[in-house]
Every structure is written in C-alpha cells, then in structure tokens.
Amino acid sequence: MQTIYQKRRQTLMSLIGEGTAIFASAPMAVMHNDVEHNFRQDSDFYYLTGFNEPGAIAVLAPHHEEHKFVLFVRPKDKEQEIWSGRRLGVDVAKETLGADEVFPINELDEKLPGYLKGGDRLYYHFGHDEALNGKIITHWRRLLASYVKRGTGPTAIEDGRLLVQGMRRIKGPEEIELIRKAVAVSVKAHNHAREIAQPGRYEYEIQAEMEYLFQLAGGGTAYPSIVASGDNACILHYVENNRQMQAGDLLLIDAGGSIDYYNADITRTFPVAGKFSEEQRIIYELVLDAQLKAIAEVKPGNPFNAFHDAAVRTITEGLVELGLLTGDIDTLIEEKKHKAFFMHGTGHFLGLDVHDTGVLRNPDKTWKPFEVGNVVTVEPGIYITPDYEPEEGQPQVDERWRGIGVRIEDDVLVTDLGQEVLTAGVPKSLADMES
16 A cells, blocks of 8 residues: 555655645644544545644655655654553554654754755645644744855755646546445445435434444544534535424435545435425425536546536526526626525535545636546535525515425546446436335
8 A cells, every 4th residue: 555655755856846734634623621632633644644633744856865755753652542542653653654764753843943944945735733833934044044155955845735736636446446435334234224214303413324434434524513403405515414204294314424534425315204305305305406417527638627517508508497497597697696406516526525626727717627536526516595695686486496405426437438427326217206
C-alpha cells in the first residue's frame, strides 16, 4: 500500500519542482469539555502519507540531496499512550511510512529551516491551526530576510492544497475500489431502510439500523444521516431525525457509509405506506427524469456544468407545465427562478471527502471537462415548502403540492465509455418505489 502513497508524493514533487511543500495532520477536536471527537485525519495529509495520527507534519523537499520526504511525528510516550492510544513513534514511522527521515514533532522549529532554505518556493495551506500558520510565516520571513546574502530560499508562498486537489480529482484504481466498498454497504443499508420503513416508526429508528450496517462492515457514516419524513424532506440538511412517520408521508433518506476514509453518498425518496399520492408521483417522476438526463451528461469531455444545466432545464420545464412556475423557459433559467424549488447544485466530486476536492473552472472561467476517473454525485431535487411564498410575477402554489420534498442521488464514475452508476443497486424506478 505504501507504494501508492509514494507514487502520489513523487507526482506532487514533480509539480513543485524546486519548491518545498508542507502538509499538516488534522488536530484533535473537542466535543465537549475534555471529551474529544473520534480523530479524523486531514484528507490531503492522508492521501500523501497514509498516516492516521494527529500531531504530525509532512515535508516534501525534492531539491534536498538526501531527505525528499520528511515526517515530524509524536514520539513514543508510555504514559500518554495508556490514556489516548498507541503511537507509531519516530523509528517505526520511518520504517513503515517510507520517509527518508523522521523527527519528533518538538524538533520542527529546529529542523524545518534546513528543508526550506534550498527551495525556491514554499507550498503551504493556511488552515485553522493559527499557531502552525504563525510558525510557517516566521520561518519564511527569516529566510526571506537572509535571501540577499545566500541567494537561495523561498521567495513566495503558494497554496499546496490546490496542487493536491488536481491530483485527487482523478481517482486511481485503489481509490475506486474503496469507493465501491463504501457504496456496497450503503446500497445494503438503503435497501434495508425501504424494507423496514412504515407508518408509526420514528426516523431515528431507520437511521440507527442503517448506521449499524455501516459499522458492521467495519466503517462508519460518511456524513450525518438525513432521514426526513413529511415536511422535513423540504429541509436540505435536516438531521434531527426525530419525527414519527405517518401514512401519506414521503421519506427522503440521504445517507452514506465510509470505508477507510472513502465515502458513498446516496439519496432515495419513497412513500412510507407504499403508494405515492398523485402529486407526489408527479414530482417524483419529474425529479427522476431530471436525474437520468443529468447522468447522461456525465462523460469524458463534457464540461462539468453540463449535468447541472440538464437537470435545471428539465425541472424548469416540468414546473412550468405543472403551473408552479410561469414564463419563458430560457428566461426563467437565466433568472434562476428554479431556485425557488431546486436551490442546490446537481452534484459534486466524491472520494476521501464527501464533498471532494477538485477545481471546477479554468483561469478563463470556462468549465473544466469530466475526465475518466472522476467520481461525482448526481442529485437533483424539488422541495415545495409548506410556507412557500412565490416571487412577484409567479403563481401561488396550491395546498396539495406543499410539503413535498424529493431528491434522488447516485454516485457516478466517469469511464472510457461514458459513465457507470456505482449505486445502481438501490432501485429508483416509480414501480420499484411502490413495490
């Protein structure tokens, strides 16, 4: 497995040339008082190192004669490890992580200048660790002040995260395999949820059984699960999950599992009692039509905005046909009138992060194209809130439409032939939703 991280580091070093790149691990986050959240490594740091501990710094210095990959880690500490878990330590980290040199983290200030002074540029992302940000700036300023005497050292700082984002945008075979594993357990959980959902049960019961399956597979939740029945389906990031489901409700479930930091992201909407009302069926079919047309646009060479544009046009046309919007289609789209009912994007990259990294536009503001190895979500929706108030010039909405929220989301891999819907194992046809 380390060969994968080594190849990634080599690719990044070829991009930074004679520069020096610094990447920090994620900090421990406090849940309340002295209780900490479960540690979750910074995705860029993990992508380059595979190291899953806090309190670490990775330095890439391709210009250095001996040490091109250097780690600073927490040293072994028997007393601390009794309280908060085992540490890899300096010696084992060097042996197992492929570093040319490893130092205790408390030697960062002493050792870091030696890896910076030979580089012509510093690559560092200024994150939430203000103490580390300050250290980096201090070292850079000192080297800059002595540049006229030495003639070497970094004269500029760039955000190294942007380079890694470009790499992470295209998934390697090992990453696709992990996403498939996360998808597999998520498919199982969604299909189970539809089997057990019924009037009288609480949203949190469905959530609990789905998340049990995530953990049973050796993973966890990719993000806080949304289990939204009735009007709650019109709240995009509803997470209370405490309502008792009723006959006549739609149940929108947006939930995904995570395996080895790689994530799935699936949404399905179905009638709790097994049958759509007429209005629910119409909205569901419109969203499904928009999603299928959007998926068809996810293919190599198509600009990234193509699938969103397809979904927006389909939904706008449908809303006009239903009398929920009025006006010329192109004008409505240009003025973004659809956002009254479809207020979010159609999808995002998926990978180590649920909303994964990846620059979407070129410097000339044109959209970057889909490439083989991209993994994206495709998730149009329509949400007609109970208290909906139309903009001036738009029609009132009859009560029978209010409170309907529908979203359908799949994870899609861009392939040589077009696309593969990784989450196809969760049914979504109208007939399947009522079976």
